[in-house]
Amino acid sequence: MELNRTQFMQTAAMAGTMLASLKARAVENAELSARKNPDQLNIALIGAGAQGRILAESCLRIPNINFKAVCDIWEYSQKYTGNMIKKYGHEINVYEDYKELIANEKDQLDAVVVASPDWMHAEHANACMEAGLHVYSEKEMSNSLEKAATMVHTAKATGQLLQIGHQRRSNPRYIHAIETLIHQEKLLGTVTTAVAQWNRAKADDIGFPKKYEMSAEKLDKYGYNSMMEFRNWRWYKKYGGGPIVDLGSHQIDLFEWVWETNPKSVIASGGTDFYKHREWYDNVMCIYEYDTPDGVARAFYETQTTTGHRGFSEAFRGTEGTIEIAEVPARGNSALREAHAPEWDTLAQKGLLRQKATPIKKSTTKNVAVDVRVTAAAAAWPLPVDLTKPAHQPHLENFFNAIRYGTELNCPGEKGYETAVAVLAVNRAVASGQRIEFKPSDFHA
Amino acid sequence: MTPHTHSFSHEAMTTEFEVIVAGQEREYARQASAAVFREFDRIENLLSKYNAGSDVGQINLLKSGESVRVAIETLECLERAVWAHSVSGGLFDPTIGTGFQWLEVDRPNFSVGWKKEGSGSLDLGGIGKGYAIDKAAEVLADWEVPEAVINGGTSTVLAMGKEWNLGVGGPWGEKVGLTTVKLKNQALSGSGTEVKGEHILNPKTGKPAKQHLAAWAIHSSAAASDALSTAFMMMEADKIEQLCRTNPGTVAYVVKQDESLVEIGV
16 A cells, blocks of 8 residues: 555554553553662562572663662572672672561562572562562472462462563564464464473582581571482472473473463373482473364473483474474474475565575486485474574563563463463373373463 | 592583592582583583574674673673783684674673674684683682692693693694693693694684694683683794783793794793
8 A cells, every 4th residue: 555645644643642652551551560660670589599690690681670689598599699790780688588688678679580499489479479579480380289379369469460480482483483483374284293302411419519508407497408409409399390390391381372272181101210319200201182273282292311312392293384493593493394385485585484495406316217215304494583682581571571661471470370280280190190181270370 | 640530521612621620529529510510501601602692692693883781701701802812913813803893892881792883703712611611610619629620622721729730632742742731720722733724713814823833822811821822823933922921921832833842931
């Protein structure tokens, strides 16, 4: 449609009015959410170990996010992450007890990032929300569904924002693959199956520097049986959910995103077969079933901790093609077209796929009518979107934009709970040897 | 190797790192080494040019006049690279001739970018492993493991806490009689033509470095020794001498084209 100048000016003016009203609404939301100063968000970190530091490093790259406090029960982590934050010029108070942090700091804080061991997420997040603070909580919400549900309830009761750390939900590569290519363009036709895995090479227990050993009294005060359990909490039922939760949760979360429905059942097998002293299963394989408008779809997931074979990636497989993707693009970043599928060149011209010049070549063999060889592998079409930031940064930005401008959260507590229901069921399925059937109501906290 | 050392290895930064620990129980040495390896992985995630989300990946996607906030470690590594560029008369170049003059390392704002006039691309392959080794030494200090050797793919070695007798290796070392070096709280880095052929590019000419057949640098910082050994390959002997004089503690061994060994600052 050609617009004349008057029409163009009218359209532009209308767009301008709409933009102004959107801005006004955003400012209103911002004032509601960021009750202190939406331009300068003050935050604290609870749980300052390896994951807390990764999140802190991403926060420090986002403009106008100010750390005011850091909490960890372990002095080593207080220094490990706290000193790094101080190097950026943030004046922080360091706490051992999160209750003191909340009591002393809540009046100047907008939000708290929670990266403590899984079993403490609910206690930490609930206390923060009850103190009027928004919360970004690492996944898994909890190793217990009951505790995970309390987080959803507290968010609802207090009106605070609760973002769960399934960071792929904010990753532009995944958004492009799932929302644009799979949902909008129907690139894969009917997505009938998915496979995903996260395999890690054999690894012994993590230790600790001798001078930072916590006393038995202090460990007991915070609920840990020993330094080794504290350092390797992911392997113990009291504190964590095991590899299926640590590794699988991020990827199993994607199945729901792709099929836009929660699973109807899961079967699983696994065991404590290699690391005899650990409590959680060191290997798990499971199959989920999903009822989709196109029929039943199935997803296979495995996590191994004794072999790094093929690392981590996800594949969504449909009647017309497959998307292979991984958080690290080198491990998966392409669409594969089935030979019978409609051409994809138009999508490439629109910039939705990257054209890779690997056309099937005609045989150059002389004097042979038909050259019988193994069918060439489908040509890979690289995805055209890059994540040009650390992996967690867009998800944190989404959280801070929700506080500032009322942007919708990409993984609110309700969504995180749905994934927790699906993932934690795998451990029950392994323990019982039974198929677990889900009712839709199971996914509501 | 004496029986009282324990060694562990790990792949990162497209090379194999090794940690040799003395004077510790094996299990504690393993745990400390594992912490070092996690640090290597962390630094690789910041400095890898193959990852668009790493600091270096992000810097390489910036246009002229743009900048991005980066990790303290990326700033520190770049500051050492800028130092090495300066003392080597530009022969160590973290942009490999693509635009060092436009690089801006802005410590007060924790950002790195390119000036308005132009942009280039970073490749910290000549210093990143050495820098990671320096960071690893800090991890071992936390673990109170004073006596250790950290070895980055045999090209850069840091000897800590006591005098370690390190093999220099490589055909040129053997040929000129430089087979072992004793080091304490120093790093040795070697660059030569024997491992990968002529793999060091002169940033000024874009051609393989040809000044010498092999070069080694010793410095208290592994990052510095890593960068300097690359630069020494291309620097004339009198320039190396000047560098060692103005930077006390720097030692150079150079195998010249006539296969003679020159020792500077020893």
